[in-house]
Amino acid sequence: MTLPEEHMREALSLAKKGLLTTRPNPLVGCVITHRNKVIGRGWHERAGQNHAEVNAINDVHQRLGESAKSVLKESEMFVTLEPCSTFGKTAPCADAIRKHGIKKVYIASEDTSQDGFAIKEKNITIETGLLRDDAREINKGFFSRIERKRPFITAKMGIGLDGGIALASGESKWITSVQSREDVHKLRAINDAILTGVGTVLDDNPSLTSRDSGYDIDKVIQPLRVVIDRNNKLTGKEEVFSDDAETIVFSNGDYDVNTSVAENIEYKNLINVMRHLAEEKQINNLLVEAGSGIFDALLTENLIDCLILYQSPKILGKNRKTFSKLNQTDKKLSTMGFNIESIEHIGDDKKIIFKPNYS
Numbered sequence: 001m002t003l004p005e006e007h008m009r010e011a012l013s014l015a016k017k018g019l020l021t022t023r024p025n026p027l028v029g030c031v032i033t034h035r036n037k038v039i040g041r042g043w044h045e046r047a048g049q050n051h052a053e054v055n056a057i058n059d060v061h062q063r064l065g066e067s068a069k070s071v072l073k074e075s076e077m078f079v080t081l082e083p084c085s086t087f088g089k090t091a092p093c094a095d096a097i098r099k100h101g102i103k104k105v106y107i108a109s110e111d112t113s114q115d116g117f118a119i120k121e122k123n124i125t126i127e128t129g130l131l132r133d134d135a136r137e138i139n140k141g142f143f144s145r146i147e148r149k150r151p152f153i154t155a156k157m158g159i160g161l162d163g164g165i166a167l168a169s170g171e172s173k174w175i176t177s178v179q180s181r182e183d184v185h186k187l188r189a190i191n192d193a194i195l196t197g198v199g200t201v202l203d204d205n206p207s208l209t210s211r212d213s214g215y216d217i218d219k220v221i222q223p224l225r226v227v228i229d230r231n232n233k234l235t236g237k238e239e240v241f242s243d244d245a246e247t248i249v250f251s252n253g254d255y256d257v258n259t260s261v262a263e264n265i266e267y268k269n270l271i272n273v274m275r276h277l278a279e280e281k282q283i284n285n286l287l288v289e290a291g292s293g294i295f296d297a298l299l300t301e302n303l304i305d306c307l308i309l310y311q312s313p314k315i316l317g318k319n320r321k322t323f324s325k326l327n328q329t330d331k332k333l334s335t336m337g338f339n340i341e342s343i344e345h346i347g348d349d350k351k352i353i354f355k356p357n358y359s
Helices: 003-018 052-072 093-099 132-138 140-148 178-190 198-204 270-279 292-300
Strands: 029-034 037-043 076-081 104-109 125-128 152-159 164-166 193-197 224-229 247-251 262-266 285-288 306-311 337-346 349-357
Touching: 003 029, 003 037, 003 052, 003 076, 003 104, 003 132, 029 052, 037 052, 052 076, 052 093, 076 132, 104 132, 132 140, 140 152, 152 164, 152 178, 152 292, 178 285, 178 306, 178 337, 178 349, 193 198, 193 292, 198 224, 224 270, 270 292, 285 292, 306 337
Parallel strands: 076 104, 104 125, 152 285, 152 306, 193 224, 193 285, 224 247, 247 262
Antiparallel strands: 029 037, 029 076, 306 349, 337 349
């Protein structure tokens, strides 16, 4: 590994420290070097606060004191996302970089949400694309919202060996192990919103909050709860309307759900739901915890980016409910392919991560 790659990998590692606190902003890390020695580190810690570049520059000043000014003029910066060049809640990072005379900036990934520091800047040597794929991966939700106008969508299912998600009676609790359920709480914590259908709410009455994730509870921002209720079946007394998190409902118009805890939005279709979540709620990453109806509808619209199955060594048996009924009434065999990304043992279960192959 070359020194530039090594420094950028450290910047990527720093970026991940903001995993729970930067939404809807992207994760960004920054390393500043002088003669290949690290003299400053920073990351974007919380939305509305200093960006990674400013934190790294401040770190140099804290370390070096009066000599920081001259050293920064001979330094190089490694940043995982292109520095901002416009005013938002904070001043542009581009201004801070120019002010301190940093001579070269390595940028892992361009920021397609703005005009482009890398294109406009003429007085600083800039190199883009160093570990670009890694940088885009940690911000896949941000890039999905900006470039595709929808969140990055992960669907999660707990299943038995026979693909069942519930017994014929509808009973579905505790199919998977305690360890798998704790891992789901981690998933909830790192997603900006959770989407489910009215059937799941009425059958299981979930709260859809992150509780036993193992993360610092003070840093966990509870995900927005999103419910599809096209036939207006909810009463407002369900657990998804608790005060623990915000809830919005997509329905067929006004109905008797307590509007002090639920925002009611007219349902049109799933694509419009996703666009609303991206544009109006700034949702980068969406977790889907729903039954086969919504799961199949999302697949049909090519809206699932990642599928996570927690497979328990149990058989649910005859007349079980399955996680997908896609095209089951067709006379011809219809299949959809998935690429296996990883397989991991969690407790007695297997956690299998897939990416759909829509081609």
